[in-house]
Amino acid sequence: MSAEKETACDHAACLTRRDALLAGGGGIIAGMVAPIGAASAQRASEGVAYPRKRVVRIGELHDGVPLAFTYPLQAQPNFIVKLGAPAQGGVGPDHDIVAFSSLCTHMGGNLRGRYRHDLKAVGPCPFHFSTFDLTRGGVAVHASATQSLPQVVLEIAGDDVFAVRVAGLIYGYRHNLKDGSLAEGAKTPTMRG
Numbered sequence: 001m002s003a004e005k006e007t008a009c010d011h012a013a014c015l016t017r018r019d020a021l022l023a024g025g026g027g028i029i030a031g032m033v034a035p036i037g038a039a040s041a042q043r044a045s046e047g048v049a050y051p052r053k054r055v056v057r058i059g060e061l062h063d064g065v066p067l068a069f070t071y072p073l074q075a076q077p078n079f080i081v082k083l084g085a086p087a088q089g090g091v092g093p094d095h096d097i098v099a100f101s102s103l104c105t106h107m108g109g110n111l112r113g114r115y116r117h118d119l120k121a122v123g124p125c126p127f128h129f130s131t132f133d134l135t136r137g138g139v140a141v142h143a144s145a146t147q148s149l150p151q152v153v154l155e156i157a158g159d160d161v162f163a164v165r166v167a168g169l170i171y172g173y174r175h176n177l178k179d180g181s182l183a184e185g186a187k188t189p190t191m192r193g
């Protein structure tokens with residue numbers, strides 16, 4: 001297996017109700033930022049050939065247990081998780097397997113270990129408390145972030161889950177495929193075989 005287990009969120013500031021995130025001010029933020037995230041995703045993916053990487057076998061995923069992996073470059077951390085509920089961009093028999101960058105879009109806070117299965121969300125970010133809804137393409141629903149969390153586009157082949165693209169610009173990069181080496185196991189289209 002090329003992905004590794006993450007720890008559950010234990011931050012004292014973890015939110016307690018999904019509804020609290022998706023209502024009120026958070027909902028307003030989500031409405032404002034979705035178009036920005038979509039535009040970034042389009043710009044980041046235009047005219048580039050992403051590598052393909054086998055991330056995990058479907059049978060190795062368990063509801064609510066995120067696994068970490070790097071893609072498309074070595075220094076770009078992500079997580080994959082089976083939400084247990086259908087999600088935008090979700091793959092697998094239940095359309096509930098999704099993957100996202102672990103770097104907060106506000107100022108790059110590390111979101112590893114911040115997944116909340118009760119909310120189907122990741123956050124709060126350790127820096128400024130941003131939280132992202134994983135059922136809705138990683139849209140920011142709370143606090144400082146103004147862009148959606150980049151979503152790793154997944155494909156299924158047999159029992160394997162592959163990463164094939166990233167929708168959205170990863171924090172700290174001018175281009176998702178520049179300024180670094182490909183992640184272990186990632187193969188460009190010409191390297192397949």
Ligand code: FES
Pocket residue numbers: 104105106107108109125126127128129130143144145
């Ligand atoms: S870096 Fe995540 S909220 Fe600021």
